[in-house]
Amino acid sequence: MILDILQEVQDLGWEDIKFYNLSLIDFRDFGKLFFRLLFNSGVLFVLINLIYGKSGRREFTFTYYALGTAIFLMCFLLEDVKLELGFALGLFAVFGILKYRTDPIPIREMTYLFVVIGVAVLNALANKKVSVAELVLTNAAIVFCVYLLEKFLIKSEGHIDMIYEKIENIKIENKDTLLADLEKRTGLKIKRFEYVKVDFLKDIAYLRVYYDKTALPKEA
Secondary structure, eight states: OHHHHHHHHHHSOGGGOEETTEESOOHHHHHHHHHHHHHHHHHHHIIIIIIIGGGTOOTTHHHHHHHHHHHHHHHHHTGGGSOHHHHHHHHHHHHHHHHTTSSOOOHHHHHHHHHHHHHHHHHHHOOTTSOHHHHHHHHHHHHHHHHHHHHHTGGGEEEEEEEEOOGGGGSGGGHHHHHHHHHHHHOSOEEEEEEEEEETTTTEEEEEEEEEGGGSOOOO
16 A cells, blocks of 8 residues: 555656645745745845844844744735735735734834835735846835935934923923923933823823934044
């Protein structure tokens, strides 16, 4: 009996061997998956380690890699289901809803999350109408855009969280007074601020204050 099974396997090609209606291996599709996954992982590495990680914030590194890889594989394996556009938009909608069901995520980190999702979907669902050159150029454009924003915009701006007790200054008409007071207290060139939370019972406001890093005195 065993010899009969071995003879049958020998007569069949690898692609003809099936387990529960699944082929053992399709070398063409396997190669396509391998190289697409390798390319997607390389793009994620540049985005997450070489750009995002350079800022010193790494708490979302695990999330970005896990989501980027999982979404890529899910989209790639479901490519033949023909849900491409709706499926991709649905992913953005789902993660947009999750944002409001979890702990607050900074806008910058949330932007990286959507970029990672977009890259994974793009690399997984690119069809035969998209050439390799177009796919590489698209990924390179995304990475370059994020790099420029990170280098010339984000790095020139820092922020600190503050508890502010002069509650009367949070009124819209007192915005200039509040900015002047913040600059006087911190010695920083304040660019803008955001209200994180206002507690009228304690007469305090929680502020996120953004300042200009380029205006800081250079160390000797």
